[in-house]
Amino acid sequence: MSQKHDVWGWMLAVDFFFAGMGGGMLVIVGLLDLFVGEGRTSLLGNVLGPVFIGIGSSLLILELGRPFQALRVFVNPKAILTAGAWFMSFAITFGLVYATFGLDMFFWSSWVFARKVLAALCFITGLVVATYPGILLGRHKGRPFWHGPGIMILFLLSSLVTGFAAHSLAGFVFPPSTLTDVLGMFPKFTAGLLAFQLLLWFGYIWVKKSGGTTSESIATQRWINGDLSSSFQYGFLLFGTLAPLVLSLSSSPSLQAVGAALVLLGGALMRMLVVRGGEDRTWFPGEQKYRSRLPKGNEAFLKAWNK
Amino acid sequence: MARYAMVMDTRRCVGCHSCTVACRVHNELPLDMIYNPVVTVGPTGVFPNVRMTNLPLICMHCDNSPCVDACPTGASQQRPDGIVFVEEKKCISCKACVMACPYGARVPNHEKGTIQKCNFCMDRVDEGKLPHCVKTCHQKARIFGDMDDPTSEVYKLVNNGYPVRLLGELNTEPYVFYIVDSEVKL
Numbered sequence: 001m002s003q004k005h006d007v008w009g010w011m012l013a014v015d016f017f018f019a020g021m022g023g024g025m026l027v028i029v030g031l032l033d034l035f036v037g038e039g040r041t042s043l044l045g046n047v048l049g050p051v052f053i054g055i056g057s058s059l060l061i062l063e064l065g066r067p068f069q070a071l072r073v074f075v076n077p078k079a080i081l082t083a084g085a086w087f088m089s090f091a092i093t094f095g096l097v098y099a100t101f102g103l104d105m106f107f108w109s110s111w112v113f114a115r116k117v118l119a120a121l122c123f124i125t126g127l128v129v130a131t132y133p134g135i136l137l138g139r140h141k142g143r144p145f146w147h148g149p150g151i152m153i154l155f156l157l158s159s160l161v162t163g164f165a166a167h168s169l170a171g172f173v174f175p176p177s178t179l180t181d182v183l184g185m186f187p188k189f190t191a192g193l194l195a196f197q198l199l200l201w202f203g204y205i206w207v208k209k210s211g212g213t214t215s216e217s218i219a220t221q222r223w224i225n226g227d228l229s230s231s232f233q234y235g236f237l238l239f240g241t242l243a244p245l246v247l248s249l250s251s252s253p254s255l256q257a258v259g260a261a262l263v264l265l266g267g268a269l270m271r272m273l274v275v276r277g278g279e280d281r282t283w284f285p286g287e288q289k290y291r292s293r294l295p296k297g298n299e300a301f302l303k304a305w306n307k
Numbered sequence: 308m309a310r311y312a313m314v315m316d317t318r319r320c321v322g323c324h325s326c327t328v329a330c331r332v333h334n335e336l337p338l339d340m341i342y343n344p345v346v347t348v349g350p351t352g353v354f355p356n357v358r359m360t361n362l363p364l365i366c367m368h369c370d371n372s373p374c375v376d377a378c379p380t381g382a383s384q385q386r387p388d389g390i391v392f393v394e395e396k397k398c399i400s401c402k403a404c405v406m407a408c409p410y411g412a413r414v415p416n417h418e419k420g421t422i423q424k425c426n427f428c429m430d431r432v433d434e435g436k437l438p439h440c441v442k443t444c445h446q447k448a449r450i451f452g453d454m455d456d457p458t459s460e461v462y463k464l465v466n467n468g469y470p471v472r473l474l475g476e477l478n479t480e481p482y483v484f485y486i487v488d489s490e491v492k493l
Binding site: 006008064069070075078081082085142143282285286287289291294295 | 338341346347362373376379380381407408410420422474493
């Protein structure tokens, strides 16, 4: 029996992952070009950043009940999803155009000022794309695990970590043609951010458990010893954060690559868990019992008299 | 201009679910969709002082409605009289409103690919009739009317100080009010 999703499902979580990683990659590309110089990242990484955002957008479209009418999401300027859709579109465009500056076949590849402008635009739009899922979730008043600005910081941080890791992996596969000095430091940046991420997650869970409302405390219990706890503690904290932190500090490129791959898996898992953690509303007394009795999918009795 | 509101007198509700059925029939909802569940709180207490309360849930038609703000297509709208509704042809079922609503009042229709919700039976209200759930309630536990009319029953009930708003701390300013016994914790 197939399960019907009455709330956001795994595709949105994967969208958050790809869009966040792509946004983080654009932030890194933009910052390096503006303040260090061109050619510090792999051309493959420069291309993959906007491509990842595109993959995220595609999954968002597939999640819709009417995917062929997806263009309607651009309509309401007051909605944060609309802002996100516009910024993702801009980020994909600016990112792909910026990546063309790495190819000599394009006559504009030597236009330094245009490249700098695009780098700035990549930084701005990438930063918004990396941050907006956290803002989107943090504004949900009725979802106790998400509500508040903390989730925004966690998403931005994870986007940057996965961005560094993805650039590192792209550099292993397709090294920059000129300079590799900065790219070689990416595993160290990743390790620093992972340590910060570990600290922030402990703080977030602790504050939600002890310092928030009763409904926040109940929602957080799932992460401590509930159905999400194993995936969170072993999957995300141990194998998605702590293990890659150690591997990133090693001097072996292959171990660093394994660490970067684990960072990506951890980032995807974290978003899956956060989206699932938002299934919990602030329930009214008796509501969960009532809703637990409702059909979850295509139960036979729903179609019994159509035969 | 009218501002429609509903008062739920939980002291009168016996949990017969007539309102739920009437709503589903009138709105021709699939079996797995419910706009107005009636949940049961309790029983609580120790015999012989045992208490059970039925809590009818519904769209709160909030003045500060997070679902309308969250909708990227403009399908979720609010009329000047306060009724929040979904213009189905614009809805793409992104579920942003489902997630934004703190009351769980929005339901995906998987067959149509849209989100649907209670609209206070606005077609009937526009004709001067009562919503089906109110008309059906034989205990008169649901009272519907215009909050801008000082002679209306809802105005009087709300302004006598008894009714409470669910999740009032979220500042959504719901326009469905509840009369509950003081012993019941919501």
